[in-house]
Amino acid sequence: MKSMQQSSIQKKTILSAKNVQKTFSNNGVQVHVLSNVNADIYSGDFTVIMGASGSGKSTLLYALSGMDKATAGEVLYYRDNSEPIDITSLKEAGLAELRVKDFGFVFQQMHLVSNLTLFENVAVTGYLDKRKSAAETKAKADELLDRVGLKGVKNHLPARVSGGEQQRCAIARAVINTPTLLFADEPTGALNRNNTKEVLNLLTELNDRGQSIVMVTHDIKAALRANRLLYLEDGNIVGELELTGYNETDASGEKIQSDKAREAQVNAWLESLDW
Amino acid sequence: MGIFTLVKAEIRNRKGIFFGFILLTALIVMSTMTMLGVNKNYDDAIKRAFKVEAKGELFTFFRYGVYTDELRKRLTESELVDKVEEYPGLVGTNIKCNGQSDGNAFNVLSVFDTLPVYNEAADGFVNLKVNSESIEPLPEENRLKKGEIYLPYGLKSEFGAKSGDKISMEFLGETREFTIKGFVQEAFMGTNIMGYKTVFISPEEFTELHDTVVGRIEDDSDIWAAGDVVFVFASDKADKSMLVTLRKLNLETKVTDLAWMNVDRESSEHYSGMFIKIIMAVVTGFSVLLFIIFLIIAGHNISTEMDIDYVNLGVLKSQGVTNGMIRRMYMLEYLAAELIGILLGMGISIPVERVMSRLFFSMTGILPMHRLMIFEGLIITAILFLVTALCILIFTKKVTKVTPVKAITNGKDDFYFSNSFNAPITKRGLMLSLGFRQITSAPKRYISIMVVTTLLIFMVITSQLMSGFIRSKNALASMGEPFCEVEFAPKGSDVDFKVKDVEDIVEKYTGIRGRVYKSHTYVSVNGENTLVQIKAYPEEFSSVYHGRVNKYDNEIVITEQIAKLLDIDIGDTVTVARGEISAEYVVTGIYQTVNDVGKAISMSLDGFSRLRKDTSNKYTVDRLNMYGISIEDEDAGDKIKAEVKEKYGDGVAIETYKYSDIDSSNGPNGSEFYMAADGSGFLIYALTFVFALVTVVMICAKTFIQERRDIAITRALGMKVRAIRLQFALRFALIALLSGLIAGLIGRCLAHRLLALVFSLFGAPHIELTYNPLAFVIPVLAFTACYMLFGYMSARKVKKVSTRELITE
Helix, strand or coil, rough: CCCCHHHHHCCEEEEEEEEEEEEEECEEEEEEEEEEEEEEEECCCCEEEEECCCHHHHHHHHHHCCCCCCCCEEEECCCCCCCEEHHCCCHHHHHHHHHCCCCCECCCCCCCCCCCCCHHHHHCCCHCCCCCHHHHHHHHHHHHHHHHCHHCCCCCCHHCCHHHHHHHHHHHHHCCCCCCEEECCCCCCCCCCCHHHHHHHHHHHHHHCCCCCEECCCHHHHCCCCCCEEEEHHHHEEEECCCCCCCCCCCCEECCHHHHHHHHHHHHHHCCCCC | HHHHHHHHHHHHHHHHHHHHHHHHHHHHHHHHHHHHHHHHCCCCCCHHHHHHCCCCCEEEEEECCCCCCCHHHHHHHCCEEEEEEEEEEEEEEEEEEEEEEEEEEEEEEECCCCCCCEECCEEEEECCCCCCCCCCCHHHHHHHCCECCCCCCHHHHHCCCCCCCEEEEEEECCCEEEEEEEEECCCCCCCCCCCEECCCCEEHHHHHHHHHHHHCCCCCCCCCCCCEEEEEEEECCCCCCHHHHHHHHHHHCCCHCCCCEEEHHHHHHHCCHHHHHHHHHHHHHHHHHHHHHHHHHHHHHHHHHHHHHHHHHHHHHHHCCCCCHHHHHHHHHHHHHHHHHHHHHHHHHHHHHHHHHHHHHHHCCCCCCCCCCCCHHHHHHHHHHHHHHHHHHHHHHHHCCHHHHHHHCCCCCCCCCCCCCCCCCCCCCHHHHHHHHHHHHHHHHHHHHHHHHHHHHHCCCCCHHHHHHCCHHHHHHHHCCCCCCCCECCCCCCCCCCHHHHHHHHHCCEEEEEEEEEEEEEECCCCCEEEEEECCCCCCCCCCCCCCCCCCCCEEEECCCCHHHHHCCCCEEEEEEEECEEEEEEEEEEEECCCCHHCCCEEHHHHHCCCCCCCCCCCCCHHHHHHEEEEEHHHHHHHHHHHHHHHHEEEEEEECCCCHHHHCCCCCHHHHHHHHHHHHHHHHHHHHHHHHHHHHHHHHHHHHHCHHHHHHHHHHHCCCCCHHHHHHHHHHHHHHHHHHHHHHHHHHHHHHHHHHHHHCCCCCCCCCCCCCHHHHHHHHHHHHHHHHHHHHHHHHHHHCHHHHHHHHC
């Protein structure tokens, strides 16, 4: 669990959106989904992007992760201590390298390769990373699947396991190459209550171990897991809320903020934004 | 109208596939129509040739003095004969033209008015209009003068001759030179496949030459220098088969026994058109195979389309579209592609047929007609439509199983195979293992392409085996045409020639592997006019495959064709007649020869001596026409040739060949084999690879649609476009490799039978294949490489699959 002392350390920016715009063209009609987004993502944070349906939160996530190109603006990625990389200017090879080494992604619809077993879905992504040997990748995949509770079904095809299990596998796949940043697009959107809780616990646990996460959700229960909330409206970030870490404790080991208090604080903030 | 809207939408959405099917149909129709056209136009042309020349059904050449009044009476009184036409004839030997010589004897006749003279500039005839069946009088400038000669068109390619070139020949020791005035169409022997030819000189020169030659013939001479050409016209009572009529006529009149040579119309048509028929059989067989492949691909395509359109089909049904309408929609889509393909194929076949016919003209010597195959085209269209419609009805049967609710709730079964054999995924060779996994995960999806690929590779393997077979020494020997590095023959009877002397020269430089010393002439066997091969050493390079070689003078070996034709077998006794003399022989074996397309027998020198007037005057080895020696060191050929030339000067013609040059030279063994085999082989290769390309592109396109989401996922995970394309390429390479293994097995089991069928058309049904591993390996590797390339090319759309497709807004 993260301590108070840790959270007071000055945050390091790992991703920075500068004047990001996204426009879709539909039969000549221009739709501006992202107007002029400016935002920083910090190392170790569990950042949640919220907003009403159609506000552009998923579009922003895809623009930040390089899954989709912004129409204008820059998305700067600060890899180690080197010069920032503008993701919007990367070509196919650069993007592929980024996806293998730096960014992990969890989709709302899981998107596991349907003819690969759960283990293979995780391992194949690991195999793409040339820094690790095959044996190391296999061991890591096993370890991850064990950690997410899928050891017993690791040789099953995705169609034979539940949605929650699929999503946990997707998370294991997303972190197999120890990414700097994990993106999650409504990871609980297609899950029932039990599976939602399992997946959120998993993400929280990863964050507690230092994994930076950016997650899009419209579910307040999911949003409570974040230590930083951004609110998107009409393609602009109109609100930001800093929270303590979900599992952050005081010196006595007690959670600093109870779930109830946390929920009340988030609700109040959302109400102030006309949610 | 609703159904047409649906069909239009289907075509619009699947333009690539639609054009693919158009291309496949066009290829099938083009190749079939081309060969049908070549064949039909040749058939019509040869019928016209016999009609305009009006020389009956049988060409016979009798040695001077043999065609007696009595024989004429027997012939004209036969109820099988309508009438006869008689002309004096000469025999020209030792023919030379453009530095080449021809070992055959030519019939020399005074030119007929009814001969169509070829007009090279117009690619037509001077005196016969295109598609006309009546001949006009020859203009004065085309009539022959003294010193001029007309050659049948088949000789043009043999000598590489053109008008104005010189040709010389001997008439009983006297050499005459002629200027080639031009080329004519001569129906009986005009083809370059037949060795004997009839050439034509001016009436004045013929009379003068004939008188000179006849004046030199001694009464008891056995030399063929002059004689009578008799054209026999069959009566209404004659059998439809000229072969049957001839046999009856011979038994009745001895006409073929007494003749120096006979050529009947049926045999002539057969020889002239033999290669057209063989290539047509191969191409037609191959086209049928391609059509089967077309149907397999169509079946696969419909099945995958129904998978992809599963939801749409359910929606359509929910709106009241019936099963019948959906099935008609698929049918109309494919029939529309087929119709366009048929029209395209037919259109292309018109110029291609002209080109092909022109190529065959140099072999047949019969200028093809130019008629469009409208009726045949309609028949082909009807057959293709009918079979396709029927197959589509079967392929679309599962439409009935789609229900609106099931489709809309996406209730179709996952197309991946869940728990059978799943190939492992490895980091090393990741793309290969992923490609293999795709195949093992959905084997049903790849069965059709594997069947198609197997069939295509099998055809290529068979073609390779055929190519290897006809070039192997053993194969040539088994077909009765052993490869001899040294061939020689005395020029004329006055040369003091001893074959033993040539053998001594050969043995000075190298060892002798075997000898082929033979003469060909015609005899009748139980009344049937048949080629007899008189061999000095029948046991050397024997092509006997049942029974044994003839050892004694009362023994013969026969071909399978003769055995079937005359219903005789090993151990039977037959009567062989030559002129007025006949003798009985016992059949000791079945052998093969491609001479006279397998209608032949073979006997020894002593055996043939029994057919002489004076049987004590034995036929000796030095009196044969063709001498071939197979030597141990082929490089010694030049030295042998030089020494034989030194010994005999121009008295003996000698040629040497190298087996390694078998492809580039005409060789001593009939280049027609190589031409026909290579022609068919090239066609098979070309069509096969075009089909392979279209097949891979179409299947890849479908696979691509089905795997679009997976492709997007792998791209989102960081897999590069090139890697995904490589995975596709390797997948198709694996398919080719697996199919190649199956095709290899099938080839090992069936290629022999298939080739035996093809070679039976040449008269050699008994073949011994050598299964050279390269004949299997090369096609499999070629297909694997092509499939990999085609797969990589057709997966270029991966670039267009964006990770955006995974976004749920």
